[in-house]
Every structure is written in structure tokens, then in C-alpha cells.
Amino acid sequence: MSRDTREITVTVNGAPKRLTVPVRLLLSDLLRDVLGLTGTHVGCGQGPCGSCTVLADGGTVRSCLMLAVQADGMEIETIEGVAAGDGALHRIQEAFREHHALQCGFCTPGIVMATVGLLRRSPHPSADERAELMEGHLCRCTGYRNIDAALAALAGEG
Amino acid sequence: MAVGLVGTPVRRLEDHRLLTGKACYVADIVLPHMLHMAVVRSTRAHAEIMDIRTAAALAAPGVRLILTGEDVRDLGPLPCIDLFPDSKPALHRVLALDKVRYVGEPVAVVIADDVYAAEDAAELVEIYYRDLPVVLDLEEAASDAPPALLYPEFGTNVANICRQEVGDPDAAFAGAAHVFEETFRIHRYAAAPMETRGVVADPTAQGGRITLHTSTQFPHLVRAFLGGVLGIPESEIRVVAPDVGGGFGAKCEFYPEEVVSVVAARRLGRPVRWIEGRQEHFVATTHAREQVHAMRAAVDADGVVTAVTLKSLTSNGAAMFTLATTPASISSAMLRGPYRIPNYRAESLSVLTSKTPLAVYRGAGHPQAVLCMELMMDRIARDLGIDRIDLRRRNMLTKQELPSDRGTAIVLAGKVVYDSGDYPGCLDRVLELAGWDDRLRRQAEARAQGRIVGLGVACFVEETAIGPYETGHVRVDGSGKVTVLTGASPHGQGTATAIAQLVAEELQIPFTDVTVRHGDTDVVADGVGTFASRGGAIAGAAARLAAHKVREKAVLIASELLEAAAVDIEWVDGRAAIVGVPGRSVTLAEIARRATAWNSLPTGLSSFNLDEVAHHQVPGISFANAAHVAEVEIDRDTGTVRVLDYAVVHDSGRIINPMIVEGQVHGGIAQGLGGLLMEEIAYDAAGRPLVSGFQDYFLPTSAEMPEIRTGFMESPTPLNPYGMKGAGEGGTTGAVGAIAGAVADALVPLGVRVAGDGPFTPPAVMALLAAARKGAGA
Numbered sequence: 001m002s003r004d005t006r007e008i009t010v011t012v013n014g015a016p017k018r019l020t021v022p023v024r025l026l027l028s029d030l031l032r033d034v035l036g037l038t039g040t041h042v043g044c045g046q047g048p049c050g051s052c053t054v055l056a057d058g059g060t061v062r063s064c065l066m067l068a069v070q071a072d073g074m075e076i077e078t079i080e081g082v083a084a085g086d087g088a089l090h091r092i093q094e095a096f097r098e099h100h101a102l103q104c105g106f107c108t109p110g111i112v113m114a115t116v117g118l119l120r121r122s123p124h125p126s127a128d129e130r131a132e133l134m135e136g137h138l139c140r141c142t143g144y145r146n147i148d149a150a151l152a153a154l155a156g157e158g
Numbered sequence: 159m160a161v162g163l164v165g166t167p168v169r170r171l172e173d174h175r176l177l178t179g180k181a182c183y184v185a186d187i188v189l190p191h192m193l194h195m196a197v198v199r200s201t202r203a204h205a206e207i208m209d210i211r212t213a214a215a216l217a218a219p220g221v222r223l224i225l226t227g228e229d230v231r232d233l234g235p236l237p238c239i240d241l242f243p244d245s246k247p248a249l250h251r252v253l254a255l256d257k258v259r260y261v262g263e264p265v266a267v268v269i270a271d272d273v274y275a276a277e278d279a280a281e282l283v284e285i286y287y288r289d290l291p292v293v294l295d296l297e298e299a300a301s302d303a304p305p306a307l308l309y310p311e312f313g314t315n316v317a318n319i320c321r322q323e324v325g326d327p328d329a330a331f332a333g334a335a336h337v338f339e340e341t342f343r344i345h346r347y348a349a350a351p352m353e354t355r356g357v358v359a360d361p362t363a364q365g366g367r368i369t370l371h372t373s374t375q376f377p378h379l380v381r382a383f384l385g386g387v388l389g390i391p392e393s394e395i396r397v398v399a400p401d402v403g404g405g406f407g408a409k410c411e412f413y414p415e416e417v418v419s420v421v422a423a424r425r426l427g428r429p430v431r432w433i434e435g436r437q438e439h440f441v442a443t444t445h446a447r448e449q450v451h452a453m454r455a456a457v458d459a460d461g462v463v464t465a466v467t468l469k470s471l472t473s474n475g476a477a478m479f480t481l482a483t484t485p486a487s488i489s490s491a492m493l494r495g496p497y498r499i500p501n502y503r504a505e506s507l508s509v510l511t512s513k514t515p516l517a518v519y520r521g522a523g524h525p526q527a528v529l530c531m532e533l534m535m536d537r538i539a540r541d542l543g544i545d546r547i548d549l550r551r552r553n554m555l556t557k558q559e560l561p562s563d564r565g566t567a568i569v570l571a572g573k574v575v576y577d578s579g580d581y582p583g584c585l586d587r588v589l590e591l592a593g594w595d596d597r598l599r600r601q602a603e604a605r606a607q608g609r610i611v612g613l614g615v616a617c618f619v620e621e622t623a624i625g626p627y628e629t630g631h632v633r634v635d636g637s638g639k640v641t642v643l644t645g646a647s648p649h650g651q652g653t654a655t656a657i658a659q660l661v662a663e664e665l666q667i668p669f670t671d672v673t674v675r676h677g678d679t680d681v682v683a684d685g686v687g688t689f690a691s692r693g694g695a696i697a698g699a700a701a702r703l704a705a706h707k708v709r710e711k712a713v714l715i716a717s718e719l720l721e722a723a724a725v726d727i728e729w730v731d732g733r734a735a736i737v738g739v740p741g742r743s744v745t746l747a748e749i750a751r752r753a754t755a756w757n758s759l760p761t762g763l764s765s766f767n768l769d770e771v772a773h774h775q776v777p778g779i780s781f782a783n784a785a786h787v788a789e790v791e792i793d794r795d796t797g798t799v800r801v802l803d804y805a806v807v808h809d810s811g812r813i814i815n816p817m818i819v820e821g822q823v824h825g826g827i828a829q830g831l832g833g834l835l836m837e838e839i840a841y842d843a844a845g846r847p848l849v850s851g852f853q854d855y856f857l858p859t860s861a862e863m864p865e866i867r868t869g870f871m872e873s874p875t876p877l878n879p880y881g882m883k884g885a886g887e888g889g890t891t892g893a894v895g896a897i898a899g900a901v902a903d904a905l906v907p908l909g910v911r912v913a914g915d916g917p918f919t920p921p922a923v924m925a926l927l928a929a930a931r932k933g934a935g936a
């Protein structure tokens with residue numbers, strides 16, 4: 001097994017980090033095991049479920065399908081950086097709570113991160129844009145209707 | 159403030175933590191000097207193990223330990239708790255010894271410094287097999303001449319036979335005007351929670367006690383099972399279910415990794431972590447549903463079903479897991495659903511096959527039973543030219559006929575006696591909600607345009623809130639805040655919120671003053687767990703009973719503080735006040751402080767502290783009911799089944815939080831829809847599963863889900879002090895029946911007869927359409 005390492009510079013939730021990482025280390029493992037940001041969940045390790053979604057330079061990525069070294073020079077955002085530090089929820093999180101858009105909560109951080117990215121690009125996303133977002137996320141608990149309602153409310157259609 | 163809290167859609171206490179990334183699932187637990195485990199699994203469906211060579215793996219970087227079946231030879235097998243007295247105890251070993259019986263069976267484990275090293279080394283473990291014949295087909299497995307016996311010592315692959323007998327079915331068939339027969343086939347699929355299973359076994363606690371963090375639905379039972387397998391007292395074991403990312407029954411089982419991780423951790427003196435991979439999950443975590451039901455119905459000239467007989471087979475896979483006979487038991491006990499059918503006989507076999515063990519999944523045996531019964535009702539209606547709603551009404555138990563002893567029994571749960579409900583009323587309500595007559599008219603129009611559209615209706619009764627008991631411990635400390643310890647172990651259901659609502663209403667305090675703790679056997683001394691739609695109803699009742707006792711004790715303490723007789727004290731807004739004397743009152747905090755250990759014992763009390771424990775011992779099963787209506791359209795060019803519309807009226811007794819109950823119904827419907835239209839674990843001829851993850855096991859996405867209109871009825875049960883029944887599983891149970899009925903209805907004009915649950919995936923539906931065309935052309 002390769003024990004090679006590389007030095008990378010990565011900004012995580014606004015804080016710059018210089019790290020030496022094994023070349024085979026996944027971004028999800030860097031976030032979770034090295035940096036202790038366990039709010040990013042790995043539901044499949046294969047891509048389809050979307051639970052591990054984070055933002056990399058503003059775009060959504062599956063952190064389980066990306067190597068940590070590929071994040072060199074990038075700005076990564078995770079669920080831990082979404083709410084302000086004062087304990088208040090971000091309005092996306094508040095909408096999820098209000099609409100009961102989560103049950104076990106395992107898939108939720110990935111959907112919230114994708115929503116953060118979408119609302120930045122498109123503050124009032126259309127039904128098609130919201131549906132496109134949800135194509136990338138599996139949830140086994142909610143049956144999705146309440147997630148869709150939360151997203152509609154965030155788009156101003158609630 | 160808190161009066162009337164029960165029954166309101168308060169937002170969940172759980173959500174803040176879950177939404178901000180502060181939850182702690184088992185994979186989030188990091189302990190000092192923690193090692194990592196990878197499991198080497200059988201690649202063969204049935205084979206003798208000739209040799210296991212571990213030298214190369216042991217020499218790999220970072221490897222600390224390898225265990226094989228020989229190393230745990232002395233450990234007992236994993237228990238099955240629903241065996242019948244004459245069951246064949248085909249129990250699963252911790253690691254395979256001499257033989258493997260399914261692809262995915264654990265053969266060895268590798269413990270290494272990190273998970274990458276453990277998985278690399280696991281690849282280097284060499285296992286030499288001699289293949290044996292595989293047994294995949296359920297009817298072949300159960301026959302007198304099966305291709306192989308999985309456990310030759312039993313002389314059969316039939317591990318259990320569950321029988322039900324009510325009335326005189328033979329006489330009813332002899333006198334029947336019509337007899338209907340059908341064999342329904344139900345395919346294999348799985349719960350597939352978003353969080354896979356996982357464990358962290360920690361042997362470093364004081365005195366060598368074991369702490370097992372595990373993604374489970376029943377930590378107290380895991381503690382008991384682990385103690386039993388290891389032969390150590392439960393007091394030496396702490397089991398913690400941290401945040402759990404969904405279970406749906408698949409985590410209501412005791413698994414080999416929960417033992418072998420502990421063995422390895424004790425051997426090495428260091429914590430050991432294992433997190434199941436998604437591909438691994440589809441062979442290592444229990445599957446569900448697969449059954450064949452051969453059903454006969456006797457019907458009189460008026461369309462009254464006078465008798466039903468059932469011979470069913472359940473493909474239990476290669477071993478009897480924790481709850482192995484339950485699917486067969488429930489589907490046989492509950493087949494008749496809300497219909498009178500006074501004569502009934504069932505013989506339900508649990509059969510061993512060369513597949514991953516199969517056990518309970520949301521609804522357990524109910525979805526299969528509802529599917530068969532409702533497809534049979536539709537067929538009887540069609541063949542006799544009776545409206546299918548009318549046929550259901552003719553056979554349905556009325557409110558006045560309840561309670562009704564059905565003459566059947568469910569393993570572990572007891573006698574089936576329907577307690578309360580209004581089944582015809584529920585059907586009426588859902589037809590109204592669905593706009594049934596209008597939908598029938600539009601269906602006729604759509605058919606005239608050549609569209610393939612169908613309507614399905616499913617009415618069912620389901621076992622919920624099973625016992626034997628649940629615990630609740632309510633404690634008020636000097637801060638005036640309330641802590642509830644519950645024996646339930648919720649994992650997404652919002653049970654902490656529901657319990658907080660019940661306790662806050664009892665004590666008339668803000669529900670944010672209530673903290674609910676669960677899932678840690680060192681914190682909650684006793685409990686049973688969360689499964690079988692029991693958490694809210696049973697644990698909720700226990701917690702509220704304890705809160706009621708706390709309130710009574712608080713009044714006694716207040717009577718001393720206020721120098722008033724207890725009868726003159728009323729409880730208002732979380733305070734004890736003297737009736738008719740404004741301003742004379744004490745707060746819950748003041749009362750709790752009076753009862754602390756550094757004060758004298760309050761007058762008239764026999765114990766310190768404002769805390770009380772209650773058990774809610776369940777006197778019998780309470781039965782929820784519902785009616786579902788689904789409308790589907792089939793794309794004749796792609797075979798895709800689309801659910802266009804959905805309506806459900808659900809009755810689970812008194813509702814604690816309608817938002818949560820509706821969420822349970824929604825999620826349940828999605829799982830029923832996925833199981834029928836998308837999900838399947840098929841095997842090739844060699845017994846290898848054809849599923850490797852969510853890229854080929856398709857869960858429903860948002861795009862597949864219809865709008866769902868939900869209505870509620872609340873028929874309180876006399877079996878619960880607050881009238882509550884369970885709501886966790888009904889969505890799935892009803893959806894399976896309603897969607898299968900709609901697909902079958904859609905295909906009737908094409909001459910396709912649906913007998914089973916497909917799955918109605920696009921290729922399978924295309925095959926049905928092609929066969930229909932061929933039949934029409936012939």
C-alpha cells in the first residue's frame with residue numbers, strides 16, 4: 001500500500017490549514033478523522049447517496065469520491081460552518097426544522113450543503129432547479145415531500 | 159402553557175443537533191489508540207472451508223490481529239428469540255466454522271492501525287473452498303428433495319412451522335359458491351437505512367468492563383445477548399446506541415460484528431471500530447420480505463368470504479437471526495386484515511436458503527399479508543362482478559363488532575384481539591379524500607385514450623405497540639428542569655420530542671424544560687427498545703406515568719412547604735398552589751430542592767428526591783388501522799410505473815404529535831413504493847447477490863414520490879392509559895397493498911394477471927406487457 005504523503009493547503013470553513021496527508025486519503029476522511037468535522041456523513045462511499053456532499057470552491061462535491069490531495073488550494077465548506085456561532089440556525093436549517101424535513105438526520109447535512117450552494121447561485125430556485133438538486137440525494141426516512149416543502153419555502157414559494 | 163401540548167405539531171427537540179452537524183453517530187466516535195476492523199466474508203453461497211491462510215495478511219503493514227472461526231469456536235451462536243418449541247435452531251455463528259452458507263458470511267476479521275490497512279490486509283486472507291450445491295428457490299428448498307440441506311443434522315431446510323386455525327375452514331370450502339386460488343410471490347429487498355451498521359468496542363473502562371457503541375434499535379437487548387454469547391454478566395457490559403441513522407428493523411437484530419469486535423478489543427486491550435461499507439451492507443445486514451403465499455378463498459353467492467387458507471413459505475436465508483420467525487408469524491396471523499372471514503387456516507414455513515439471513519423490516523409480515531389479501535379481494539370482486547369497494551364493505555368488521563378475538567396469535571406478542579377502530583369509516587374517509595368516484599371516471603377516460611392507468615385500495619389492521627413493557631424514569635433536579643430516561647431507543651422517530659410533550663403536559667411546564675435521554679445502558683438501567691411501532695405509545699405511556707407519580711409526590715412536598723393539606727393544593731403551570739389563595743405557591747424547582755439528600759426527609763414521604771420510575775406493562779397488542787388509495791400510470795414504452803396520486807387515512811389511536819405521525823406515514827409510503835417499484839436483491843444461479851450498492855439497488859428519490867394527502871382518525875385503545883397506538887410501520891404496509899393493487903388494476907385490460915409484488919421495475923413491467931401482447935396475438 002502506498003504510504004506516500006503530500007503537503008496540501010486547504011481552507012475549511014474559513015480557516016486555512018496546512019496539512020500533510022496520505023495520497024490515498026479521501027476528502028471525507030480528512031474532514032471527519034483528521035479535522036474532526038464529523039457532520040459530513042458517509043452513507044455509501046460510492047457516490048449515489050449524496051450524504052457526504054460538501055462545497056468545494058462553492059460547487060457541490062461528493063467528499064467520499066474526492067481525494068484530500070485534490071482539495072489542495074481549495075476552499076471547503078461543511079455543515080459545521082453553516083450556522084452562525086451564536087447557536088441560531090441558518091435559515092436553511094430553520095426551514096428544514098419548520099417543515100419536518102429530517103428524521104434520523106443522517107442524509108441531512110449533505111442536502112443542506114447542496115441547498116447552500118444552490119441558493120447562492122440562484123436565490124429563488126425554480127421547481128426544476130430544486131428537483132435537480134434532489135436528484136442527487138437519497139433519504140430513507142422522510143419520503144421527501146417535507147424536504148421539497150422546505151426547499152419551496154426557501155425559494156419563496158412556501 | 160403546556161396544557162394541550164399533546165396533539166400539537168411542536169417542532170422537534172432533536173433537530174438542532176442533527177442540522178448543525180453536532181449529532182454523534184457511531185462512525186463519529188474516536189477513542190484513544192483505536193484500531194480498525196475489516197471483515198473477510200464468504201464469496202461462496204455454500205461451501206466447505208478447506209483452509210484459511212492468514213500469513214500474508216498478518217505480515218501486511220499495520221496489522222495487529224486476525225481472528226477466524228477457530229479462534230471463537232467456543233463462543234455460543236447468536237440467539238434467535240422467536241424460535242418455537244419445535245423449531246430447528248439453525249443459528250448463526252460469530253465466524254464461520256468449517257462451512258459457509260451464504261455470500262457475505264463473516265469468515266475472518268483483520269484488525270489494523272487504520273481502516274485502509276485493515277481493508278488492504280483483508281484482501282490478503284486466502285480462503286480455500288469446496289463448493290456445495292446451493293439452495294435458492296424457496297419451493298425447492300422446502301421440498302422433500304431439496305438440492306442441498308444447509309444443516310444436514312436437521313434433515314430438512316424447514317426451520318419452523320407456524321400454524322393458525324380458526325373455525326372450520328373445511329366445512330366452509332365444502333359449502334362455498336365460489337373458490338378462488340392464487341399463489342402470490344413476494345421478492346427480496348431490504349431496509350437499507352442511510353447509515354450502515356457499525357460498532358466501536360472499547361475494553362478500556364475501569365475494571366475491564368466492555369463498552370460497545372453500536373448502531374442498534376435495542377441496546378438493552380444487545381447487552382443481554384452479548385453477555386449470553388460471551389458468558390459474562392450484563393453488569394460487565396455497557397451498550398450505547400448513539401445517534402442512529404435509521405433502522406427500520408434491520409438494526410433490530412443482533413449481529414456477529416457486535417461480538418467479534420468485542421473479542422478482538424479484549425484480546426488487544428484497545429478499542430476496535432468497524433463501520434459497514436455499503437456494498438458490504440447488502441450481504442451483511444438482514445434482508446426482508448421474500449415469501450410465497452399459496453392462498454385459497456371460499457366465497458358465498460353474495461360475495462361474503464367465508465374462509466381462507468394459506469400455505470406460505472418465507473426464505474429465511476442461511477440462519478435464523480434474532481427475529482426470524484416473526485415475518486411468517488405476523489403474515490399468517492394478520493392475513494385477514496379488517497375482514498371478518500370467520501374460518502381460517504394457515505401453515506407458514508420458515509425455510510433456510512443459501513442467502514443472507516432474512517428477518518424483520520418495517521411492517522415485518524404485514525405488508526406481504528396486505529398485498530395478498532387485497533389482491534385477492536380485487537380478484538374476487540372482478541370475477542364475481544361486484545364493485546371492489548362494496549365487496550370490502552360486505553366483509554369488513556364494523557366498529558360495533560370490536561373488540562374482536564381473531565383466534566390467531568403472533569409470536570412474542572400474543573393473541574390477536576382487535577381492540578378499537580372504525581374500519582369502514584376509515585375506508586369511507588380515504589375514498590372521499592382521494593375523490594374515488596371522480597378518479598374512476600377519469601380512469602375510464604384515460605383508458606379510452608389508450609393510457610395504462612390503475613387505482614388501488616388497501617385496507618389493513620396492524621399489530622402495534624407490542625410489549626412486554628417499557629420503562630420511564632422522570633427526575634426533577636434543583637434547577638427545576640426535568641430529565642426523562644426512557645427504555646426506547648429512537649433513531650429518527652422523534653420519540654424524545656413526543657415523550658417531552660407528554661411529560662411537559664403532565665407537569666404543565668414548557669416542553670423545552672424536558673431533556674430525554676436514551677440508548678445508554680449505563681444511564682437507562684432497563685429498557686426494551688424501539689421496534690414494532692412501540693416507541694411513542696409504550697415508552698411515552700411509561701414516561702407519562704412516571705411524570706404523574708412525580709407530580710403526586712411534588713404535591714405532598716408542597717403541602718409541607720405551603721403548610722396546607724395536599725387536598726387543598728392544585729397544580730397550575732408547573733407550580734403547586736393553594737386553591738383559592740392567590741400568590742401562595744411553590745415552583746417545581748423549590749419542591750425538588752426540598753427533597754434533596756442534604757435536607758431532612760419531607761414530612762409524610764418515605765424517599766428523598768423528586769424522581770419516579772414507571773413501567774408500562776402492555777396488557778395486549780393494540781391494533782392500528784388505515785386505508786390507502788394509490789393511482790398509477792404505466793408508460794407502455796419504458797415500463798416505468800409512476801404513482802400519480804396518493805391518499806391515506808390512518809388511525810393509530812391518540813396522536814401525540816401529528817407532524818411526526820404524518821412524517822412516519824410519508825416515509826413509510828416511500829419505502830413501500832421503493833420495495834414494489836424499484837428495489838430488489840436478486841441472486842445469480844451460483845447464489846451471488848446482484849447488488850453492490852445504491853448504483854444498482856435503487857431507492858426512491860424525490861422524483862418518484864407522489865403528492866400524499868393524509869387524513870387521521872383517532873380511535874383510542876383501551877390498552878394504553880393515554881389511548882395511544884403505534885404509527886411507525888403503517889405507511890409501508892398500506893403502500894405495498896395499494897400500489898400493487900393499482901398496478902394490477904392498470905394491467906387488467908391488457909389481460910395481465912398480477913400475482914405478487916413484481917418488483918414492478920421497468921424491465922419486469924416491459925416483460926409483462928410483452929407477454930400480454932403475445933397472448934393477445936395468439
